[in-house]
Amino acid sequence: MEFYKYQGTGNDFVMIDNRDLQFPKDQKIIKKLCDRRFGVGADGLILLENDAQYDFKMVYYNSDGGESTMCGNGGRCLVAFAFFLDIFEEKCTFIAIDGEHEAEIKNGIVKLKMIDVENISLDGNDSVLNTGSPHYVKYVDNIDLFNVFAEGKQIRYSPTYQEKGINVNFVEKISDEEIFVRTYERGVEDETFSCGTGVTASALTFLEKNNLNTVKVETLGGKLKVYAEKKGESFLNIWLEGPAKQVFRGKIDLSI
Numbered sequence: 001m002e003f004y005k006y007q008g009t010g011n012d013f014v015m016i017d018n019r020d021l022q023f024p025k026d027q028k029i030i031k032k033l034c035d036r037r038f039g040v041g042a043d044g045l046i047l048l049e050n051d052a053q054y055d056f057k058m059v060y061y062n063s064d065g066g067e068s069t070m071c072g073n074g075g076r077c078l079v080a081f082a083f084f085l086d087i088f089e090e091k092c093t094f095i096a097i098d099g100e101h102e103a104e105i106k107n108g109i110v111k112l113k114m115i116d117v118e119n120i121s122l123d124g125n126d127s128v129l130n131t132g133s134p135h136y137v138k139y140v141d142n143i144d145l146f147n148v149f150a151e152g153k154q155i156r157y158s159p160t161y162q163e164k165g166i167n168v169n170f171v172e173k174i175s176d177e178e179i180f181v182r183t184y185e186r187g188v189e190d191e192t193f194s195c196g197t198g199v200t201a202s203a204l205t206f207l208e209k210n211n212l213n214t215v216k217v218e219t220l221g222g223k224l225k226v227y228a229e230k231k232g233e234s235f236l237n238i239w240l241e242g243p244a245k246q247v248f249r250g251k252i253d254l255s256i
């Protein structure tokens with residue numbers, strides 16, 4: 001089985017061209033492929049498939065092998081992969097578990113339109129919202145010293161969130177136009193170098209607090225930008241922009 005390895009600001013994925021629908025959608029195989037010692041190693045696995053109404057379809061799995069909700073960095077990497085496969089020229093639309101996405105690619109930078117966000121709920125002083133995946137957003141100081149794994153795991157497995165899980169983002173303001181975000185990711189059950197839907201969720205809370213439309217977001221794995229328009233309680237026309245790169249390609253025997 002041929003595979004490609006992509007990363008978007010350090011959030012990394014095994015990408016498979018599954019337009020022939022030959023890939024076995026088996027949790028054990030996917031978990032093994034994502035294993036960083038016994039497999040290729042990745043935060044997730046993404047299948048590119050055909051769709052009658054769209055340029056392509058996205059199917060996303062976390063590294064625990066379970067199919068999951070939307071992956072923002074994965075969506076950006078999939079756009080770069082589809083461009084590499086000559087599926088489209090500059091702009092595309094694809095279908096994912098959370099609905100339709102527009103995207104464009106230029107010089108390795110992918111702009112991905114995210115779903116609209118109806119509102120931001122509060123849990124104490126923290127925020128809870130869904131940007132295609134569920135997110136918890138907490139502002140902290142000295143984020144470089146923060147124990148993201150322990151604190152993130154505690155919230156993710158707390159009684160409120162245990163059953164369905166939630167991704168937990170910790171945010172520190174860097175300037176009036178930039179934040180730093182670190183994320184404990186559901187389904188990876190660890191901190192990842194970047195989480196696209198988490199960066200988007202964190203950015204929307206910052207835009208709301210500061211009445212802005214654009215914010216730069218720094219992550220452990222690199223820099224992203226988020227644009228959004230506020231309408232009442234909702235956010236529309238949300239775009240996540242940043243690099244997406246092919247790291248290597250290879251063949252793997254699925255009986256690994």
Ligand SMILES: N[C@H](CCC[C@H](N)C(=O)O)C(=O)O
Pocket residue numbers: 011043044062068069070071072073074133134167185186187188194195196197198
């Ligand atoms: N782990 C997330 C999905 C991937 C999110 C992240 N990799 C992104 O870039 O959005 C979840 O199960 O909700």
